[in-house]
């Protein structure tokens with residue numbers, strides 16, 4: 001499959017057209033941004049790690065019966081995916097309080113939540129991806145009631161699948177962000193990426209942060225943390 005015209009360039013990935021109108025090529029970059037683009041940097045090796053970690057997780061999720069956009073990895077940083085129309089929602093799943101939830105609700109970081117929290121943010125950089133609820137989503141027609149039910153079900157099942165896998169390699173899944181897309185058939189599939197850029201991952205035994213918070217909060221050891229997640233999830237596989 002050949003890489004065609006650049007369709008879209010995001011903060012961490014580029015998306016290219018291919019000779020098949022139903023396929024795109026996603027190319028992962030080492031660029032990192034935080035706080036809606038206000039903080040910029042480079043994490044050496046991140047593109048290759050996020051590509052391979054995402055693909056490992058997408059394959060597992062697909063095996064467990066949840067459709068994804070994944071087709072095949074074609075290089076260290078590039079992957080062929082199904083072309084979808086992205087549902088303009090960031091779907092956030094939380095098991096342990098951290099980040100914006102801790103700030104907004106005054107729950108100290110690291111506090112286990114009695115039950116899983118599902119949040120939706122409207123994907124809109126100008127507005128800073130504001131939190132929305134089901135009523136906003138339906139009123140703004142960001143997703144239909146049926147699609148929203150499917151997305152919520154998939155998000156919870158993915159939480160179980162990833163939680164179990166990560167527990168085996170002594171990583172706690174604190175929270176993560178998912179995006180979904182729609183195929184021409186109308187089918188909802190998991191899209192985008194699942195990586196240390198989009199998850200909070202804490203070493204179960206030491207509590208050490210193994211994710212993008214090391215970059216956001218200037219904690220140092222960013223590259224080592226990404227490499228550690230890669231080794232534990234993909235290295236032995």
Ligand code: UDP
Nearest residue numbers: 092098099100101175176177197198199200
């Ligand atoms: N997240 C993401 N992209 C975003 C916002 C959040 O991947 O644009 C992920 C983030 O890495 C974390 C989870 O979603 O794993 C929850 O993030 P939160 O709402 O706490 O926001 P943050 O504190 O990261 O700004």
